[in-house]
Amino acid sequence: MTEDIDYEIDPEDLPDRVERKPLGPPSVVVDDLHITYRVFGARRGGTTKERSSLWDKAISLGRPDTGPITEVPAVRGVSFVAHHGESIGILGTNGSGKSTLLRAVAGLLPPTSGRVFTSAEPELLGVNAALLPRLTGERNITIGGLALGLSNKEVRRNIPGVSEFAELGDFLYLPMSSYSSGMASRLRFAISTIRTPEILMIDEALATGDASFRKKSTARIEEIRAQAGTVFFVSHSLASVRAMCTRALWIDKGVLVADGDVDVVADAYHEYVEGRSDASSGAKLN
Amino acid sequence: MHDHTDAERRVSPLRPSGQRRTNLADQKAQVPLAPRLTSTESEALAARSGLAEMGIRPPLGRYIAQVWQRRSFIWNLSASRAYSRNQGSYLGQAWAVLRPILDAGVYVIIFGFLFHSSAPGIENRAAFIVIGTFTYSLFQTSVMSGLNAIPNNLQLIRSHRFPRAVVPLATVMTEMVMFAPILVAMMVVAMVTGLLPGMGAVVPTWSWLLLPFAAVLLMAFSSGLAMFFSRVGARAPDIANAMPFILTLGRYASGAMFLIPAMVPDSVWFKPLLIHQPVAIYLDLFRAVFGNEELIPMTPLLWLEAIGWAVVVFALGFLYFWRAEETYGRD
Numbered sequence: 222m223t224e225d226i227d228y229e230i231d232p233e234d235l236p237d238r239v240e241r242k243p244l245g246p247p248s249v250v251v252d253d254l255h256i257t258y259r260v261f262g263a264r265r266g267g268t269t270k271e272r273s274s275l276w277d278k279a280i281s282l283g284r285p286d287t288g289p290i291t292e293v294p295a296v297r298g299v300s301f302v303a304h305h306g307e308s309i310g311i312l313g314t315n316g317s318g319k320s321t322l323l324r325a326v327a328g329l330l331p332p333t334s335g336r337v338f339t340s341a342e343p344e345l346l347g348v349n350a351a352l353l354p355r356l357t358g359e360r361n362i363t364i365g366g367l368a369l370g371l372s373n374k375e376v377r378r379n380i381p382g383v384s385e386f387a388e389l390g391d392f393l394y395l396p397m398s399s400y401s402s403g404m405a406s407r408l409r410f411a412i413s414t415i416r417t418p419e420i421l422m423i424d425e426a427l428a429t430g431d432a433s434f435r436k437k438s439t440a441r442i443e444e445i446r447a448q449a450g451t452v453f454f455v456s457h458s459l460a461s462v463r464a465m466c467t468r469a470l471w472i473d474k475g476v477l478v479a480d481g482d483v484d485v486v487a488d489a490y491h492e493y494v495e496g497r498s499d500a501s502s503g504a505k506l507n
Numbered sequence: 508m509h510d511h512t513d514a515e516r517r518v519s520p521l522r523p524s525g526q527r528r529t530n531l532a533d534q535k536a537q538v539p540l541a542p543r544l545t546s547t548e549s550e551a552l553a554a555r556s557g558l559a560e561m562g563i564r565p566p567l568g569r570y571i572a573q574v575w576q577r578r579s580f581i582w583n584l585s586a587s588r589a590y591s592r593n594q595g596s597y598l599g600q601a602w603a604v605l606r607p608i609l610d611a612g613v614y615v616i617i618f619g620f621l622f623h624s625s626a627p628g629i630e631n632r633a634a635f636i637v638i639g640t641f642t643y644s645l646f647q648t649s650v651m652s653g654l655n656a657i658p659n660n661l662q663l664i665r666s667h668r669f670p671r672a673v674v675p676l677a678t679v680m681t682e683m684v685m686f687a688p689i690l691v692a693m694m695v696v697a698m699v700t701g702l703l704p705g706m707g708a709v710v711p712t713w714s715w716l717l718l719p720f721a722a723v724l725l726m727a728f729s730s731g732l733a734m735f736f737s738r739v740g741a742r743a744p745d746i747a748n749a750m751p752f753i754l755t756l757g758r759y760a761s762g763a764m765f766l767i768p769a770m771v772p773d774s775v776w777f778k779p780l781l782i783h784q785p786v787a788i789y790l791d792l793f794r795a796v797f798g799n800e801e802l803i804p805m806t807p808l809l810w811l812e813a814i815g816w817a818v819v820v821f822a823l824g825f826l827y828f829w830r831a832e833e834t835y836g837r838d
Contacts, residue, residue, distance in 0.1 A: 355591035
C-alpha cells in the first residue's frame, strides 16, 4: 500500500498533533465546483465524454484514432465551507483531483462552473514555476519574490534570508543549473515561504533535501501554519494529514465523498485504501 | 454514467445519521459529510461573512492599476528571460545579433543584387532591405511569442496570482530587450552597406537619436497584437501553425525588401491600404529616421500615423485580452 508510506516527512519529524483552535468566521466558501480539462486528441473510447457534432467529426478526419477534443472531469460538484482556525487536509488517491481542487480554490485554475468565495487571496506553497535554471540563485529569488507579489524593496531585503535558509552559500551567484537537486529544491522551498498569507495552501512534496533540512523546513511550515488563518494541505500521506489537520476532505474521482473530523475521515480512507486491489484511479473512467 | 464512486461502495457504513445531502442525491452516503449548502445558501453565507468571489474579472480601472503594480515583475521577468535565452551556445548573446544579420543577408543578396529593380529611386537598396528586415523581425518575433505566451507560461499562471496581461507584456518586453543590441547592429550594418559597390553612403545623423522612440512605438503596437493573439492562442493553439505563413505574407505586404509605392501598380485598388497599414508605416518610419534616402522623408504625418496605430492597437489588444481574464489557465 504505497499510500501508507510517508514520502514527505519522517514520522519522527512530525509535529505533535495540532491544537484545535476555536472556529472563526468562514474564510472559504466553495459552491458546487466543477473543473473539466480539455484534452486534445485523446483516444476515443469509453473513458471520457466526447463531443460528436458534425463539425467535430469533420476536423477529426485527419486523426483517425483520436477525437478532436475530449473532456476529462477532474472535479465534479464539490461544495464546502472552511473557517478561520481550521486546518483542512485533502485526501485522495493519485489523480483523484486533490491538486486540481486546491488550485481552483487558490484561484489559479478557473472553474468550469461553480463559485469560490474567499476572505483573502490564498497562496499556494511548494511550487515555483517562475524560476529559470540558467540564471543565478540571486536572480531567481528576485523573480520568485516578485511573482509572489512582493515589491522590489521587499525582495531585496529578503535575499540574504532566503539564501541562508536554503544553505546556498557562494552558490547564490552561480546559475541554478549548477545546483544539486537538493539545493535547487531547498531554494524553491525557501522562496515560496517568504510570505505568510491568511489562507495557506500546501501541496505535497514539502520537506525536501537531507534530514537536517527536512527538520528545518517542517519547522518553517509549522511557523507559517501557526500564523495563517486557514490551511489547506494536500497529501496522500495519512500520517502527515492526521498530524497537521483538524478536518479532512476526501476526494474520490472528483467527488467529495467524506468531509468531517480528521480522525473519522482518515480512518475511513485508510480502510478503503487497504481494501483496494488495483492501484489505478484517475478521473472517472466509467 | 452512475454517480456513486468506487470509494463509496467499499467504505463501511460509519455514521450517516444527521448528515444532509442535497445536490448529489444519487450518492449513497456511507461516510461522514459536513452539511452541504445550496448555491443560494453559499452565496448568502459568503455575503454575510464579507468574502469576495474568486476568479472574477476585475473592472478595467483596477485591472490597469494591478498591471501597473506588477511593472517590476514584468521588467525582471523579461530581462532575465532575454539574458537566459542565448546562454547555452558558444557565441551566446552574440547570436541575438548574428541571426538577423544573416537573415538580412539573404534578402540583400536576392533583392539587392539579383532583382535590381525592386526599389527604383532608392540609392542604397542594401540599407533599405537591412532596415526593413531588421524592423520586421522585431514585429514578427513579438507577435509569435505573444501567440504562445499563455501556453508557454501555463505553469507560471497556475502557480501564482497576478493580472494575466503580465504574461504577453513580458514576452514582448523580452523581444524588446533583445532588440536593443540588434538596433545597434542595424546601424552598423547600414553604414557598412554604404561601402558596397553601387550603394549610396549611409552617414549617422542627429535623427538617429529618434530610433529608440520609433522602436518603442513599434513595441506598443506589437504588444497590442501580442495581447490579441495570446487570447486567441490560449483557446485555439492551432493558430500557431498558421501564423508563420501569415507573417511571411506580412513581410511582403509591408515592403520589407521592396518599395511598395513603386512596385505595386496604381490600378490595384488596395494600394493605399498597403501603404498606410501599420507595419508598412513602421518600416517607413525607421527608414525615414535613418534619413539616407530622399524618397523616404521624415514627416510629422508619418510620426502621427505611427503614434496613432500604436495607441489604438495597444488599447484594443489590452481590452480584448482583459475581457477573457478569468479564463486563462483553463485547459
